Structure formats: structure tokens, C-alpha cells
Amino acid sequence: MALLEVQNITKRFGGLVAVHEFNLTMDQGQIVALIGPNGAGKTTAFNVIAGYYKADGGKVLLNSREITNLRPDQICGLGLARTFQVVRPFAGISVLDNVMVGAYAHTSDVKIARAKAEEVLELLGLQRMTNQLAKGLPIAIRKRLEIARAVATDPQIMLLDEAMAGLRPMEADEVIGMVRKLSDKGIAILLVEHVMKVVMSLADRIIVLHHGEMIAEGEPADVVKNLQVIEAYLGEANNVTS
Amino acid sequence: MTTQVSAKTSPNSLRNLLHILIGDWDRTQLSISFLLVALMAISPLFISSPYYMGIIILACLYAVIGISWNIVAGFTGQLLIAHIIFLAFGGYTTIVLLNTFRIMPWVGIPLGGVVAALAGWVIALITLRYGLKMDYFALFTIALLVALRTLFLKWDFVGGAVGMYLRLAEPSVPKMIFATKPPYLYIAISLLVFGILVQYQVYRSKMGKYLIAIREDEAAAAALGVNTSKYKTIAVMIGAALAGMSGGFYVMYVTFIDPTGVFNLGVNVEIIMAGPIIGGLGSLLGPILGALVNKPIAELVRGSLAESRSGISLIVYGLFLITSIMVMPKGLAGLCHSLYLRLYRPNKNIE
Numbered sequence: 001m002a003l004l005e006v007q008n009i010t011k012r013f014g015g016l017v018a019v020h021e022f023n024l025t026m027d028q029g030q031i032v033a034l035i036g037p038n039g040a041g042k043t044t045a046f047n048v049i050a051g052y053y054k055a056d057g058g059k060v061l062l063n064s065r066e067i068t069n070l071r072p073d074q075i076c077g078l079g080l081a082r083t084f085q086v087v088r089p090f091a092g093i094s095v096l097d098n099v100m101v102g103a104y105a106h107t108s109d110v111k112i113a114r115a116k117a118e119e120v121l122e123l124l125g126l127q128r129m130t131n132q133l134a135k136g137l138p139i140a141i142r143k144r145l146e147i148a149r150a151v152a153t154d155p156q157i158m159l160l161d162e163a164m165a166g167l168r169p170m171e172a173d174e175v176i177g178m179v180r181k182l183s184d185k186g187i188a189i190l191l192v193e194h195v196m197k198v199v200m201s202l203a204d205r206i207i208v209l210h211h212g213e214m215i216a217e218g219e220p221a222d223v224v225k226n227l228q229v230i231e232a233y234l235g236e237a238n239n240v241t242s
Numbered sequence: 243m244t245t246q247v248s249a250k251t252s253p254n255s256l257r258n259l260l261h262i263l264i265g266d267w268d269r270t271q272l273s274i275s276f277l278l279v280a281l282m283a284i285s286p287l288f289i290s291s292p293y294y295m296g297i298i299i300l301a302c303l304y305a306v307i308g309i310s311w312n313i314v315a316g317f318t319g320q321l322l323i324a325h326i327i328f329l330a331f332g333g334y335t336t337i338v339l340l341n342t343f344r345i346m347p348w349v350g351i352p353l354g355g356v357v358a359a360l361a362g363w364v365i366a367l368i369t370l371r372y373g374l375k376m377d378y379f380a381l382f383t384i385a386l387l388v389a390l391r392t393l394f395l396k397w398d399f400v401g402g403a404v405g406m407y408l409r410l411a412e413p414s415v416p417k418m419i420f421a422t423k424p425p426y427l428y429i430a431i432s433l434l435v436f437g438i439l440v441q442y443q444v445y446r447s448k449m450g451k452y453l454i455a456i457r458e459d460e461a462a463a464a465a466l467g468v469n470t471s472k473y474k475t476i477a478v479m480i481g482a483a484l485a486g487m488s489g490g491f492y493v494m495y496v497t498f499i500d501p502t503g504v505f506n507l508g509v510n511v512e513i514i515m516a517g518p519i520i521g522g523l524g525s526l527l528g529p530i531l532g533a534l535v536n537k538p539i540a541e542l543v544r545g546s547l548a549e550s551r552s553g554i555s556l557i558v559y560g561l562f563l564i565t566s567i568m569v570m571p572k573g574l575a576g577l578c579h580s581l582y583l584r585l586y587r588p589n590k591n592i593e
Contacts, residue, residue: 076467090458105467
């Protein structure tokens, strides 16, 4: 039985169909990448799955339980966590407190939440930042903090929205390593990513969106050979990332 | 760290005591708060003038009111401007219960808190239902204040425009009527201690983290499992309950309440917003420090400039508020925090 099943979700903004009958199935520990040119509807699909937008059609099932149009916090409580494309740290509080907010998802006990947060900070190599305010952190650390907070909620599946955008290659490699670690722990990961190097090295499967439609799906090696995909997207993207 | 010879030697127990009192900034704020409370509690030993005693009593009460607003505006970041509404609900409840139903204020004041909390619940329900946030939420509360003033002006059951007066009787403990100031002071102090403990408990618990997360970024908080509507509602209700109880005591102390005096934005700024802002919004210590500075200065300005042209005292007080916000954006508590970090850097091993 699949962990996450997305069945024919559609989202319209006025006359614009941002996502049209999008389908996706994911199992435990799988890494799936969602790619496509700007405006293809990737983030919109994320927002529908995570409960930030109401779907205009279709269903989302998590562990066979329907989660379509539940509130984001309810969806998080059921085991689906997301990060934001533009990172949104709680700027005025410390790194530890940021992660503790996530850690409180399944407990009310301060000590348990603190221990959980410290464990996650260590997993993501942030233990030296524990007491720093989130405000002044460099972007690479803020991106990691964004992931750490989500991991602290103990998700079965994570939606990472461009977690590596804006990072230097070395920093991106570190994040790739972290994503692998998370996947090894059994967390399924859905990535939106523009950096093809990341996509090719991480993803078990790639889904290509274009104008809200799914135009290809499959193994990375097959998808990059797909003519339609090259036309829509990869021709340009290869130049950008090389 | 130095080697520990024995856990029971006196330097160690001193260190443990220090750790409990000032081990981190939150505890330090709590300790300073209680130090200030203790100073207020012994103030009748030095101060006999009822005028000065009165200022201390009101400063103490404004500290509780400041705490109540701090939980909503400081922790949760909700611009509940017209917070004085809750003070009014608590005050009216207490005096109506006493005058009309002969229910003693010792019961009436807590019930005033309950009524105010219910009012807070209704306000939260309406604003959440219609998605009013930030400035729209602020405007809604101001509009509500104006509407309620009109309603209370016309409502004869609560005295209409005249308001309600305590039927003054012989001093009596059950009726909370005293001939001297100190008993009022100790009731105000009890309220303040309650407020300090509630605020600390909220701040250090899961709820406090959630409220601050909502203030910092509501969408991100929701992504981490925070039911933002629920926690905003609870924050408003706690703040309203504390303000309502303060309102109940306020009526017993000044012996009357009327719509124009209490549904009043100017008064709202002076007794609710000025204290926490001068003291440091969002900190534990801010509302208390703020009230202790704000109230005496407001009185001083009013007293010394009362003879001159009318309005001058308000201009001077306004200038004082503006200057203090510009000079200390994080308030007095922010200054204290910098000082604390400079004097006492908590050793990581201790933490």
C-alpha cells in the first residue's frame, strides 16, 4: 500500500489552471523529484498536498487516509511535513527554539521536545548553532534549519521545496547527504528542484510538469532522454546549471 | 570548570542557588520580577502618603494589565489594540454582581475574568472566521470599542452614561472596602504574582513556543503542526481573563466605572500599551518594569504641569513615550538583557 497517493488533483487560479489532474504515488523511503520550468505548477502542487491551497478537484491520501483540504497543521500531525521555497525561519528566536516548535508536534513535554530538537540538530550538523538567533544566520544554515524543523515533526514524508537553491555546490552536496540520511531512515521525500545535478543524484523517480500538466514520469535516466521533456525544459536548464 | 570536590560544599550550593535564580535570562527576569514585587510589598513601611501609595497600587495593577496585553500582543503578535474592552467587561461584571446581585467582589472579580475571557473567545471567533489579521484585526478591535461605548452609554441596566458607583459603606473585608491603602496594595500584589506566574508558565511551555512561532511566521508555524486558530484564541482568552480580573479590582479601588472613561482609546494607550512598550514587548520583565516607570512618570508630568495650559502635560507625556520607543526599541528589558549578557555569560556547561 502506498504511503502517499495523489489522485487527479486540480488547482485553478481564476481562469488559469495551475495544476491539472496531477497524479503521484510514493512509498516509504522513496525520493521523487518534481521538475519543470518556472510556472509549471510545482509549488502549487506542493501547496495543495500540504493543505495550503484548497484543491478544485481530486484527492490526496496519506496511509490510505484522505487528507484533501485538511488544515496544514492537521496534515503535519498525520506525518507530512513541508519546507518553503523562500525559507521562513522564526527570526527572533534561537535555532534550538525554532526546531523545538517542530518537536512539539507529538509531545507537550518540554524535556522530550528539547531532546528531540537536539537530536535533529545533531543529525543535520547544526549543533554548534543551537543558541544563536535565527535572524543572523547565513542562507546555507537557514536552509538546513528549515529542513531540521520539518524533520523534528517526525514526518513519514517530507516535501522539500528547492532546498538547495541559492547554495554553493559544496553546500548543496552537504544537503544532498542529509536528504540521503533522511531517506535511509525511511522518510519518503518529494523534491522540487531546479539543480539537475541534485535531481539526477538523488531521485529514484522524476516527474516533469509543464503548464500544470504531467508530461513525463520515470527513472531519471529515461526522463532526461524524453524528447518532450528536453523541449519543455531540460534544454535550457542544462545550460543554467552547467 | 573547576573540579568539584564535593557536591555539598557551600560554594557549590551557592552556585546551585545562583543557577536557579539567574541561570538563564528567563529565570533572571522572574527573579527580578519577584524582587520588584517584594519591594512593593514592603513599601508601606517607608511610604505613608496615601497619594504615593495610590501610585504604587496603580503601578502594580498596570503591571498585571501590561502582562495580560503582553501575552496577546507581545508573545503572539496579535494587534489587539483595544484591549481595554476586557478591563471594562471585568469591571462592569464585578460591580453589577455586587450592586445588583449582592455577590461579593472576591467572587465577582474572578467571574469578571471569566466574562472577559468569554468576550475574548467571541472576538477571536469572529476575527478568525472572517480572516481578519494584523491591521484589520487592530481596526476591528477599535471599532468594537467604539460600538461598545455607544451600547453601554444607552444601556440603563449598567447605569447608562452615568456609569455605576460602589455603594460606599463601612469598611468591610467581604465587600473589599478598606479605609486605608495597604489592603488594596496587597490585593493588587496578589494579582500581580498570579499574572507573573501565568505569564512565565505560558512562556516556558509548549504553548509559549507556539505563540511565538505564530508571531514570527504564521504559515511556517502551521507547517510545523501549530493549530494557529486554536492557539491565537487561547492567547486572547488568557489575556482577556487577566485584564478582566484587573478591571474588577480597578472598579473596587476607584469605586466607579463609566463608559466614556473605560471605553476610551487614550486611557487604553496610557494604561495598557505604554507600559509593555516602554518595558519591552514580548519579554517577561517588560510589562512590570514598564508599569513601574510609566505610571509614576505619567503622574509626575500630570502633577507638575497641571497648573499650566491644559493639554501641555499630555504633550510632554507623549514626547516621553516617543523618545523612549526611539531610544530603546527593545524596551527597558532589552537594556537589562544586554547588561545581563555582559555581566554574566552563562557557562554552557552549567546550562
